[in-house]
Amino acid sequence: MIALLLPLLFATAMPSSDLGPRDPVLRALVEGEAAQAQGDGATLGEKAQLLTALGATPAPGQQDLASLWTSEAQSRGATVAALPYRGRALGPAYRRGSVVPGGSVTMRQLFLGGQRAQILVAPTSSGDGHLSIKVQGAHGETLCAKPVGGPQANCAWMPLFTERYDIVIENDGAAPADFYMLVR
Known part of the structure; x- marks a missing residue:
């Protein structure tokens, strides 16, 4: 599983020529919303997995976008494998x-x-x-x-x-x- 996530994490750490956010969590949120608006289930599933892998969770009272996007991606036919849960102390x-x-x-x-x-x-x-x-x-x-x-x-x-x-x-x-x- 780690071998599958490393390229994804390195891709977010690499400098990009576009003008999107540099922070990997913010970038995943903005790109996930764009994928949702475009109906791109595969990209939506990738961004949901990335949010989960980075340990990002919603602030109290906010919607869990990783769960929402995973469900929506699957309903659009994308295959989204569940990441193993190992717990976390604190995260973004x-x-x-x-x-x-x-x-x-x-x-x-x-x-x-x-x-x-x-x-x-x-x-x-x-x-x-x-x-x-x-x-x-x-x-x-x-x-x-x-x-x-x-x-x-x-x-x-x-x-x-x-x-x-x-x-x-x-x-x-x-x-x-x-x-x-x-x-x-």
């Missing part, structure tokens, strides 16, 4: 969201002190709004503020203490904006 959690024009979405997330924290945001398509991300600490201090330009934006830091942080995604464009957010 993804969330799909949408922001109205001129609006914002705020989420609170607990990060552990002394462990690297990382948040990545990728628009679902290049024409969606003008997104930006801001991360604020428990006392309102801004740790990161970036536009989501290009394929993804990345905010990373090392929390000194275990505490909750506000993650704010804003859309200052004239069109609604859909995005994927990945929290590590």
Whole structure:
């Protein structure tokens, strides 16, 4: 099974000439959604397996896309072999969201002190709004503020203490904006 997954994992680690997200989980989410929209069952199944192999799980209250895409791929005639489950401690959690024009979405997330924290945001398509991300600490201090330009934006830091942080995604464009957010 490992021999089957290694080429898949190496393919996601290789630099690409396209403008998609560089992070393998974000790339799988964006490419999986595109495959779903195009009715490409084989690619949809591959992206579902990749999400599972990378250990990505949905954030609380979000739909499990790996399971959904696997079922949909199989219903379209694609063969999707189940990966063996060996458990995991923690892994990346993804969330799909949408922001109205001129609006914002705020989420609170607990990060552990002394462990690297990382948040990545990728628009679902290049024409969606003008997104930006801001991360604020428990006392309102801004740790990161970036536009989501290009394929993804990345905010990373090392929390000194275990505490909750506000993650704010804003859309200052004239069109609604859909995005994927990945929290590590």
